[in-house]
Amino acid sequence: MKKTNLFISATIAIAAVSVATPSSTMAASQTFSDVSPKHNYYTIIQEMAKKEVITGYLDGTFKPNELMTRKHAAALISRAFPTLPTEYEGISLTDVSKDNPYYKDIRRVLEADIIQHADNFDFRPNDIITRGEMARALAIAYKLSSSEQKSPLIDVSPKVAPFVDALYINNITTGYEDKTFREDKGLTRAHFAVFMYRAMEVNKN
Numbered sequence: 001m002k003k004t005n006l007f008i009s010a011t012i013a014i015a016a017v018s019v020a021t022p023s024s025t026m027a028a029s030q031t032f033s034d035v036s037p038k039h040n041y042y043t044i045i046q047e048m049a050k051k052e053v054i055t056g057y058l059d060g061t062f063k064p065n066e067l068m069t070r071k072h073a074a075a076l077i078s079r080a081f082p083t084l085p086t087e088y089e090g091i092s093l094t095d096v097s098k099d100n101p102y103y104k105d106i107r108r109v110l111e112a113d114i115i116q117h118a119d120n121f122d123f124r125p126n127d128i129i130t131r132g133e134m135a136r137a138l139a140i141a142y143k144l145s146s147s148e149q150k151s152p153l154i155d156v157s158p159k160v161a162p163f164v165d166a167l168y169i170n171n172i173t174t175g176y177e178d179k180t181f182r183e184d185k186g187l188t189r190a191h192f193a194v195f196m197y198r199a200m201e202v203n204k205n
Contacts, residue, residue: 032060034064045190064193068188085112091110131181132183135167167199
């Protein structure tokens, strides 16, 4: 009986920790209740869970249709890279305290210049990450290049164009049917996972 109680207590403790920093053990065997085998991106989402890049929520969901936040994007990229270069040391974070469960992930991607501050030294962790920010982050993180080739997407600003070109040429994104990319719009958690998975595959190959 005592052994059973100890096991139950340990299980509860692990679950409690995973609210803030999801367990990698859970990620390796995670099946999300809201991502059925019929979901368009089921295989990719499951593969990303096996790679321990995504973990989902404590209730067993992934919430694929929710918009991706900046803190969660930072967490996924940070998990995917055991080591990251330090482009900037001593980065200031005015709106993310050290006891924030995403503090280390956010700091790592900021110091590597993969995701930038939103405004001054505010990271705005709960803001939605835009498609333009996603393109920059993945192109830099996975060292993707367009080899000076240009995408046919018609609404991309010069600031974001090199990163969008890199994603387009490497078949990571195709944009929308009207040949727009919509860099200021958000993207869902499922789409972020898919873009990131494709970038990983290009980088691997």
